[in-house]
Amino acid sequence: MEKITLDHPDSQSADLVAQHIEQLSQLFPEVINEGKVDFEALQDLLGNYTDTPEERFQLNWAGKAQARCEAQKRSTGTLRPCPEESVDWNTTENLYIEGDNLEVLKLLQKSYYKKVKMIYIDPPYNTGKDFVYKDNYIDNMTNYLEISGQDRSLGTNTESDGRYHSNWLNMMYPRLKLARNLLTDDGVIFISIDENEFANLKKVCNEIFGEENFIASIANINNPKGRSDDKYIATAHEYISLYAKEINSFQMGGFVPTDEIIKRYNKVDTNGKKFREIDLRKTGENDLREDRPNLFYYFVYNEQSGDFYPSKEDITDNCIIIKPQREDQKEGNWRWGFETSEKEIHNLFPKYMPNRKVWGVFEKDYLEGRGAVKPTSAWTFKDVNSERGTEQFIDLGFEKTVFAKPKPIGTVIRASILSTKISDIILDFFSGSATTAHAVMQLNSEDGGNRKFIMVQLPEATPEDSEARKAGYKTIAEIGKERIRRAGNKIIEELKAKKAKEGALFTEEHKILDIGFKVFKLDSSNINTWDSSPSNLEGALYNSVQNIKSDRTEHDLLYEILLKYGIDLVQPINEHTLVGKKVYEMGAGALIVCMADNIKPETAEAIAQLWKKVKPTAIDESSKAAINCRVVFKDNGFDDNNDKTNIFQILKQHGIDNVVTI
Numbered sequence: 131m132e133k134i135t136l137d138h139p140d141s142q143s144a145d146l147v148a149q150h151i152e153q154l155s156q157l158f159p160e161v162i163n164e165g166k167v168d169f170e171a172l173q174d175l176l177g178n179y180t181d182t183p184e185e186r187f188q189l190n191w192a193g194k195a196q197a198r199c200e201a202q203k204r205s206t207g208t209l210r211p212c213p214e215e216s217v218d219w220n221t222t223e224n225l226y227i228e229g230d231n232l233e234v235l236k237l238l239q240k241s242y243y244k245k246v247k248m249i250y251i252d253p254p255y256n257t258g259k260d261f262v263y264k265d266n267y268i269d270n271m272t273n274y275l276e277i278s279g280q281d282r283s284l285g286t287n288t289e290s291d292g293r294y295h296s297n298w299l300n301m302m303y304p305r306l307k308l309a310r311n312l313l314t315d316d317g318v319i320f321i322s323i324d325e326n327e328f329a330n331l332k333k334v335c336n337e338i339f340g341e342e343n344f345i346a347s348i349a350n351i352n353n354p355k356g357r358s359d360d361k362y363i364a365t366a367h368e369y370i371s372l373y374a375k376e377i378n379s380f381q382m383g384g385f386v387p388t389d390e391i392i393k394r395y396n397k398v399d400t401n402g403k404k405f406r407e408i409d410l411r412k413t414g415e416n417d418l419r420e421d422r423p424n425l426f427y428y429f430v431y432n433e434q435s436g437d438f439y440p441s442k443e444d445i446t447d448n449c450i451i452i453k454p455q456r457e458d459q460k461e462g463n464w465r466w467g468f469e470t471s472e473k474e475i476h477n478l479f480p481k482y483m484p485n486r487k488v489w490g491v492f493e494k495d496y497l498e499g500r501g502a503v504k505p506t507s508a509w510t511f512k513d514v515n516s517e518r519g520t521e522q523f524i525d526l527g528f529e530k531t532v533f534a535k536p537k538p539i540g541t542v543i544r545a546s547i548l549s550t551k552i553s554d555i556i557l558d559f560f561s562g563s564a565t566t567a568h569a570v571m572q573l574n575s576e577d578g579g580n581r582k583f584i585m586v587q588l589p590e591a592t593p594e595d596s597e598a599r600k601a602g603y604k605t606i607a608e609i610g611k612e613r614i615r616r617a618g619n620k621i622i623e624e625l626k627a628k629k630a631k632e633g634a635l636f637t638e639e640h641k642i643l644d645i646g647f648k649v650f651k652l653d654s655s656n657i658n659t660w661d662s663s664p665s666n667l668e669g670a671l672y673n674s675v676q677n678i679k680s681d682r683t684e685h686d687l688l689y690e691i692l693l694k695y696g697i698d699l700v701q702p703i704n705e706h707t708l709v710g711k712k713v714y715e716m717g718a719g720a721l722i723v724c725m726a727d728n729i730k731p732e733t734a735e736a737i738a739q740l741w742k743k744v745k746p747t748a749i750d751e752s753s754k755a756a757i758n759c760r761v762v763f764k765d766n767g768f769d770d771n772n773d774k775t776n777i778f779q780i781l782k783q784h785g786i787d788n789v790v791t792i
């Protein structure tokens with residue numbers, strides 16, 4: 131029976147370095163030599179595609195190497211469940227995690243690897259007035275526990291600091307790197323940002339996500355009148371940077387057409403259907419014939435007979451020959467290939483353009499059947515206006531001064547519409563007042579979805595003399611949780627009112643709409659570390675026997691085990707009493723935990739029977755791992771070594787050989 135100590139790989143968050151080596155060895159087994167990378171061999175394999183550090187185009191800043199290492203380090207923390215602050219603990223699939231997002235992202239690596247469809251973040255913009263978290267590269271967990279224990283606000287990253295931009299980049303780099311791992315292959319990240327760090331963010335994201343996965347920089351017009359205190363140009367927008375995890379897997383949704391867009395469909399065809407005309411000639415980059423020769427061909431139009439078709443030649447008598455021609459008379463190209471034009475000829479028509487005195491070809495773009503339209507890179511919608519954010523916050527009964535500038539839910543709803551399906555997971559690890567959670571619940575109530583949210587927020591102390599403190603909120607996390615409670619109730623009330631108006635029953639909606647959330651708080655591991663300093667020998671010996679911290683509960687331990695074995699935190703945990711001992715089972719028997727003392731062979735027998743009862747009968751060969759059983763006991767839960775050996779043997783006889791102690 132293996133004992134899992136704090137430094138055992140199973141007791142820690144994901145080992146990212148080991149994962150990278152594994153991936154590399156799968157691709158190029160020859161470059162891994164006795165567990166180490168042979169860089170010369172790798173260079174040989176990559177031929178001309180390697181460069182020297184002096185020639186490399188890259189973004190550098192003070193501390194980058196350390197920030198990169200920081201992303202690779204494992205967390206020594208855990209997430210402790212907090213049912214008393216949660217809503218609908220037993221049923222909800224939403225999470226609210228209080229803690230430094232770097233440690234939390236590390237802890238989520240096993241359970242949420244490739245599970246998050248969309249990330250929206252609104253990090254500190256580095257305005258010189260906002261707080262930028264400083265990681266402690268030696269012991270980030272202890273640093274966090276010290277900071278979160280302090281009842282005072284955390285200071286700001288000021289422009290006079292010599293490492294002003296470096297501090298911000300050092301904070302963002304490891305977080306973005308870890309966040310990327312959590313995205314599904316077709317996942318996407320939206321990052322709100324303003325002019326202060328826009329350029330740096332773009333460069334750092336190009337490095338982390340790959341330039342090829344850049345989708346757009348959206349100009350989010352959040353203040354259409356412009357900021358009056360700007361000296362030269364009144365800023366009316368900020369940005370949303372958008373990157374895919376894997377651009378070829380990502381599929382972009384669209385927006386329901388606005389009245390303004392509908393107005394553009396101002397033509398009606400012979401069947402009475404509305405359409406708009408779009409020139410088939412390509413404009414913008416690569417619009418010359420020589421750029422894309424295969425997109426250059428002719429259209430033949432016979433005015434008498436009405437015949438109209440694409441042709442590779444221009445020698446047809448008595449017909450009008452139309453070719454793509456730029457304003458400067460140079461030959462251009464079409465947007466569609468020849469075959470597509472042949473197939474879609476019913477959607478094309480010739481038209482004389484009197485201003486240019488040439489014939490052109492136009493596409494009929496129909497409104498009907500077009501559920502959603504492609505978004506543009508300028509979001510001028512009223513619902514992304516910053517004022518809406520404050521109004522929505524006040525609408526929930528908060529004073530405006532309790533939280534400065536919450537984002538409008540419209541911005542996050544729009545990001546979700548473009549990138550998620552109805553049961554996807556959405557993560558925000560700079561959650562502030564929890565606008566994202568509010569937006570997810572609101573969107574679910576509108577489209578019957580079941581999207582789930584994960585919020586991460588530092589328990590950042592509110593300033594002592596602030597309105598937030600006066601209103602009873604000691605930390606921003608407390609504001610966030612209270613906002614979700616209020617927003618959830620409001621959404622339910624609105625649904626009830628809507629149903630009543632329609633004369634329908636409300637119950638079904640209530641069951642479906644998840645307005646609950648499970649609260650977890652970041653803390654040091656439940657398992658004691660081995661302190662080898664001679665001065666604490668007695669304490670260390672005691673800890674090695676009592677290796678679970680005395681102030682921790684069985685539930686604390688259970689969730690640490692879940693995280694370390696990569697089971698998600700919303701899995702139902704089934705509690706059983708077997709021959710007088712409490713036994714927890716989750717994931718259809720994938721994990722069975724018994725933290726009781728005086729475990730006897732009868733307990734092992736009962737555990738084996740339980741596993742047989744809960745494990746799925748139909749065993750899918752490919753998913754065997756999911757139904758494999760792992761049993762966890764407390765290391766000092768046995769009376770003696772004889773019992774320990776017997777228990778292990780009994781479980782083995784029943785086919786369970788993955789038995790560990792902590």
Ligand SMILES: C[S@@+](CC[C@H](N)C(=O)[O-])C[C@H]1O[C@@H](n2cnc3c(N)ncnc32)[C@H](O)[C@@H]1O
Nearest residue numbers: 230231252263536537560562563565587588590
């Ligand atoms: C600009 S606010 C986000 C506001 C949010 N979008 C809203 O609408 O309420 C950024 C938030 O990130 C939090 N934060 C900063 N550093 C953090 C860290 N290391 N871990 C978790 N949260 C952090 C701050 O406390 C702040 O509340």
